[in-house]
Amino acid sequence: MIVDVATYRDGRRHEVPDLPAALRACRQDGPGPAADPAQEDFLWLGLKDPTAEEFADIAAALQLHRLAVEAAVEGHQRPKIEWFGDTVFVVLKVLAYFDETSSVETAEIVLFVGRRFVVTVRHGAVGALTGVRSAVEQDRRRLARGPQGVLHAVMEHVVDGYVAIDGELERDVEEMEEQVFSPSRSSDAERIYSLKREVLEVRRGAFPLVAPLKKLVDAGAGEQPARGPEDAHHPADVQALFVLRDVLDDLVRTVEHVETYDRLLTDILNAHLAQVSVQQNDDARKISAWAAIAVAPTLIAGIYGMNFEHMPELGFRYGYPVCVLVMLTVCATLYRLFKRSGWL
Incomplete structure (x- = not known):
């Protein structure tokens, strides 16, 4: 169940000899006002497909909301960013593109982000966060932002995956367009439909994340008034806000491209059917x-x-x-x- 766990203090990784004690320490100061994240140590716990029984002790120690815990354990959630008290609950769809079959595979990452902890729960065969953790551990500026730095890194990693798949889909759509309008006869309806399914899979993962991420960026930029718990999760500095804005721009651009691909594939399918007729x-x-x-x-x-x-x-x-x-x-x-x- 546990993929990796460590605490981070003064920009360095420290192993966790006693996980229950470390979990209790994350809440020992209570959910008071957030301190400077650079002055606090935090725990990052990574899990893979935990059962309800396995996750129960962790949820109790970190005082996680029951509904959020159920959603994290069951999986198959819509991408979202929500606040439960002083904890941010984030659901992300991770997408992976396979050249051999030109198919998109979907996995899910759930994050609980508190004042002194991050819990990542992964469902599916793709979307491992080993590379993200390694990159964060080598970037002391992100570690200095505490759990928010981890959240931003994971979101950036997921959206970068969307951008990469966007490029692959663009090439596939262009190849399909050339093939349909080539002089040689071929049966392309099944391939076009399959490609539309892949485009829809990317849209399902990316589109629902736009609104909550924009809300997070607007709150960090001071464009929204203080509303309570979410104000404790503003970006720690201007650089963090720039990271979120870049992630949002990439996400919006990907969604626009995917919607264009869907319309274009519909036109290509209609043209193919007309050619067949x-x-x-x-x-x-x-x-x-x-x-x-x-x-x-x-x-x-x-x-x-x-x-x-x-x-x-x-x-x-x-x-x-x-x-x-x-x-x-x-x-x-x-x-x-x-x-x-x-x-x-």
């Missing part, structure tokens, strides 16, 4: 034209193939070559007519 009509006309050409000699041969005794021209010496010549003439005439009308 036109091609089917062309095929039907060609089949009909060749069938009409085949009917004429078949009709003549069928008439003279009847073995009646008193049929005209049966005794005509040149009947056979004349009959073949008539068949060829009729077929050639019909072919020219169909060719001129565009059916062949």
Whole structure:
């Protein structure tokens, strides 16, 4: 269940020999007014797919809200940022793109951010935060911001993943557009639909995060009046606010691109279906034209193939070559007519 745990003090990592004691220490001063995060140590606890029983002791020690705990354990939540007392509850969708299958896989990260602790809960096979923790540990400025520095780093990591997938989707959509409008015939409807599903998956992860992240940025910039607990989580300095604004800009840009891809794929699918319909009509006309050409000699041969005794021209010496010549003439005439009308 526990992926990694450490406390951070004076910009350095310290191992945790006694986790229950460390959890209790995070709350021993109570939920009073936030001090300078650079002057306080904090705990970062990383979990992977914990059960309700496994998470119960942690939730009790850190005084986490029951509804937030249930959401964190069950997973499958909509991306959000909410405040429960003096604790920020954040749900993020992590997306990973696989070149082999051109598919997007989704995972989930839940964060509890308090005055002296960060708890990250991960659901899914992708979205490991090992690299994020390592980067934060090497950046003393982020560590000096305390739990908020960790929150910003995780959000930046997740949104950077969105930006990377945005570029992959752009290439896939361009390739699909070229393929649909190429002269060669291919069956692309299934591939277009699959790509639309991937675009929708990215939109589901990115779009719901825009409003709460904008609220967080606006609060940090002083554009909203003080409203209570959330004011304890303003960015610690201007640099932190710039990080959040960059993350928000990347997120909004990705959402705009994804919505454009969705509309473009709809147009590509409609164009593909129109091409299929036109091609089917062309095929039907060609089949009909060749069938009409085949009917004429078949009709003549069928008439003279009847073995009646008193049929005209049966005794005509040149009947056979004349009959073949008539068949060829009729077929050639019909072919020219169909060719001129565009059916062949």
